[in-house]
Amino acid sequence: MALxxxxxxxxxxxxxxxxxxxxRVGRRPSTSRGELEAVALELFTTxxxxxxxxxxxxxxxxxxxxxxxxxxxxxxxxxxGDFEGELARFRRWFETCPDDVPLMEAIREAxxxxxxxxxxxxxxxxxxxxxxxxxxxxxxxxxLRYAEWRGVVTxxxxxxxxxxxxxxxxxxxxxxALAAAVAAYEQWLRDEGSDLVALLDEALRAIAGxxxxxx
Numbered sequence: 001m002a003l004x005x006x007x008x009x010x011x012x013x014x015x016x017x018x019x020x021x022x023x024r025v026g027r028r029p030s031t032s033r034g035e036l037e038a039v040a041l042e043l044f045t046t047x048x049x050x051x052x053x054x055x056x057x058x059x060x061x062x063x064x065x066x067x068x069x070x071x072x073x074x075x076x077x078x079x080x081g082d083f084e085g086e087l088a089r090f091r092r093w094f095e096t097c098p099d100d101v102p103l104m105e106a107i108r109e110a111x112x113x114x115x116x117x118x119x120x121x122x123x124x125x126x127x128x129x130x131x132x133x134x135x136x137x138x139x140x141x142x143x144l145r146y147a148e149w150r151g152v153v154t155x156x157x158x159x160x161x162x163x164x165x166x167x168x169x170x171x172x173x174x175x176x177a178l179a180a181a182v183a184a185y186e187q188w189l190r191d192e193g194s195d196l197v198a199l200l201d202e203a204l205r206a207i208a209g210x211x212x213x214x215x
Contacts, residue, residue: 076141108204
């Protein structure tokens, strides 16, 4: 799953720090999406998602609540990072995919490509995904995000098969691809020594057998 960009060069709060522990001189007029996201992930991990407010995050960064909401519409969106931007890139990948690449191979390549992150951000991404997959308060919001991701795969499958988006087969492919990606992520979180890309590749190859005749 393409789940947002991990930002490099962003200041992170020390683990265990609280919003009130961060020294500030005055209040900065602005920040960046990446900085808000990094601090939010630290606070959600150390204090808990439910126990951390947008006000806490804004105070830790040194900006006002209204500034934080200019970058993210809700506390839930902070966990997902730049999901909309990543989803747009995911869709563009499919739009430019050569027609001679088999359907399920194209989906596997796209998912694997969009879950390769820069070195040094694996632990941050692990924290993000643990929050998304295990925090009850995030589940309803996550369902909406999953539906958007699944929709990109479904649209591609329908276009390739020459059938309506609402037809059974492209919908089945979208749901199956999402299930494979989530299963790979859950396995990755259980086994810290595992390789996420390898797990995604394995899971998507496994389901491809069921659609082997589709081009």
